[in-house]
Amino acid sequence: MAANKITDKVYSVGVQNPDLRVFDIVMATRYGTSYNSYIVKGEEIALIEASHADFGGFYEANIREVTDPAKIKYIILNHTEPDHSGALADLIRLCPDATVLATAVALNYLKNIVNAPFKSRPVKDGEVLDLGGVTLNFTVSPLLHWPDSMFTYCPEEKVLFSCDVFGSHYSSEKVLDKDVENVEGYREAFKGYYDAIFGPFKPFVVAGMAKIAKYPFEIVCPSHGPVLTKDGQLPYVLEKYREWSKTVKNAVKKIPVFYCSAYGCTAKLAEAIAEGVNEVIPDADCKTYNIIENDMAAMRAEINACDACAIGSPTLNSDAVPPVWDLLAGVDAINSRKKPVAVFGSYGWSGEAVPNLIARVSGLKMAVVGEGLKVCFVPTADDLNAAKEYGRQLASAIK
Ligand SMILES: Cc1cc2nc3c(=O)[nH]c(=O)nc-3n(C[C@H](O)[C@H](O)[C@H](O)COP(=O)(O)O)c2cc1C
Ligand SMILES: [Fe+2]
Ligand SMILES: [Fe+2]
Missing domain, CATH: 3.40.50.360 (Flavodoxin domain)
Structure with a gap:
């Protein structure tokens, strides 16, 4: 496991879990998963998503390849499920100057997830955070797939941090989609992920995609699976999300x-x-x-x-x-x-x-x-x- 440079200002510092075979009790994860986390470096430094609690050592080492954790000013959580917030308690100790930024709903959940005091500030829909030389825009989009969720977009790098949206349980040391060797396997994992996590929330997926349509993103950094690029899997992923999220009305009434x-x-x-x-x-x-x-x-x-x-x-x-x-x-x-x-x-x-x-x-x-x-x-x-x-x-x- 290592840190990977995505753009001049964005680094991937998450961890791989290739051996996982079941996620959230019921999801089969034939190709393992990854708990992705990203660093955005402006004059100030932000960390986006906090990874799973079980991989602390690897996670810290990856972060240290990019920055001294004490220099991290913001920890941004797009959603608080423990696969992305589990490492937060350790991170807070590692990054004493960091303020946790998340939706008001998310911060409320974190109180009972972290069970310890930490510096935090709620962000509003449309709010912009200036890191000096690079900015982050927050787009609140509830029920993707918890009530706490939001997107974070970096216009300078044209990178969208989408959390679970567009994610897949597919572990690969090669973090970019274009380096994925088993594309069929990736697409199978991507479909399984959509069905299990977002299938029950189709109207919210449609609403979320409408909200991010204004952003000309070329790279998507999800919280699981490969980073998606415009010349790689991104067009496929966006097309499938649109197709699968349409509400289908039965032509004849179905009453089994x-x-x-x-x-x-x-x-x-x-x-x-x-x-x-x-x-x-x-x-x-x-x-x-x-x-x-x-x-x-x-x-x-x-x-x-x-x-x-x-x-x-x-x-x-x-x-x-x-x-x-x-x-x-x-x-x-x-x-x-x-x-x-x-x-x-x-x-x-x-x-x-x-x-x-x-x-x-x-x-x-x-x-x-x-x-x-x-x-x-x-x-x-x-x-x-x-x-x-x-x-x-x-x-x-x-x-
Ligand atoms: C192994 C067995 C256990 C049964 N236990 C109950 C019971 O606890 N309470 C009850 O009202 N009927 C009980 N019955 C009766 C069945 O509900 C009844 O025979 C019913 O008509 C079976 O419907 P079916 O032909 O659709 O299976 C039991 C029947 C069997 C074979
Ligand atoms: Fe989640
Ligand atoms: Fe997740």
């Missing part, structure tokens, strides 16, 4: 019915619900999915892309069955708010599945249709009519 069924009772309810849906919206895309016979990733994509859905489980041992919980674990909570959902299931004596599933989808802030549908053992003709009516209610909720 997911269920599990040990003896076919809940399955019968599922078919009747689908019939009811199609009576109200004849051209609705209303497939029934027996959860254990279908691909979980595909069903998770389907439930997140649907306009409304139905979820059914029999009660086994006082609860809904694990595959149904597994499917619900893939629901994108941020974008599923207010989405209508019908909950149904057959039971024998206690019938906890439906109320337990209702509690879960209510916790996701989805809109439960009616009070759920519970049927004791094998559905009668009347039960199937009630299920059809429940399907009609579900379809009517989005009509």
Whole structure:
């Protein structure tokens, strides 16, 4: 690991973590990651992003290649997730003259992350910091991907410090995109990063990109993965962010019915619900999915892309069955708010599945249709009519 010069006034001093295979509990990181950090040198010196707590020694050595840390005047944090703020407590000791600059929201979070006093000043949207010979412009852009986020732009060097935006979990000692040997691997990591981190925040990505459109940046310094340049991956990255962040409206209404069924009772309810849906919206895309016979990733994509859905489980041992919980674990909570959902299931004596599933989808802030549908053992003709009516209610909720 070493410091790298990006432009005459911008240096990369972050650390590589090539062996990481899981990030933030759930993200697979096949190509490792990096916790990028940058120094901007004017008459005064600023450090942008503070790296992960676990790599202190390497990080300090990289900083020392560029400057004596005691000379750092500002530590700028575009976002305070601990992969970028974890090293802050150590940095504050290393840079006694430094003032931490971040959004007001970010400084509020840092109080409970650092748990020690430090010098700080909130920055406002549009504020400019003059380092002497080089300036930094701050653009507050919340929910990319926390409420605290902002961009920092250096007009003299045409460099945008974008934090997690445009980042990738891709570790490479060669910091510039043009030196990345496995471009396919990089692009796979870049897409995985976008889907996991920014997929739930598409409208905020669009808003953020509109805010930075006024800056003629030629280099992007993200907080993970290679530095992006106009002759390297930057045009691809910008084009993909625009493409992936568009909100797609389903041409025909998508109302999938997911269920599990040990003896076919809940399955019968599922078919009747689908019939009811199609009576109200004849051209609705209303497939029934027996959860254990279908691909979980595909069903998770389907439930997140649907306009409304139905979820059914029999009660086994006082609860809904694990595959149904597994499917619900893939629901994108941020974008599923207010989405209508019908909950149904057959039971024998206690019938906890439906109320337990209702509690879960209510916790996701989805809109439960009616009070759920519970049927004791094998559905009668009347039960199937009630299920059809429940399907009609579900379809009517989005009509
Ligand atoms: C292993 C097993 C455990 C069960 N445990 C419960 C239970 O705790 N409470 C309940 O109300 N019904 C329980 N039942 C009964 C089922 O909910 C009932 O048979 C239901 O009709 C099954 O619907 P399905 O055909 O859609 O699987 C259990 C059934 C099985 C096979
Ligand atoms: Fe983050
Ligand atoms: Fe990050």
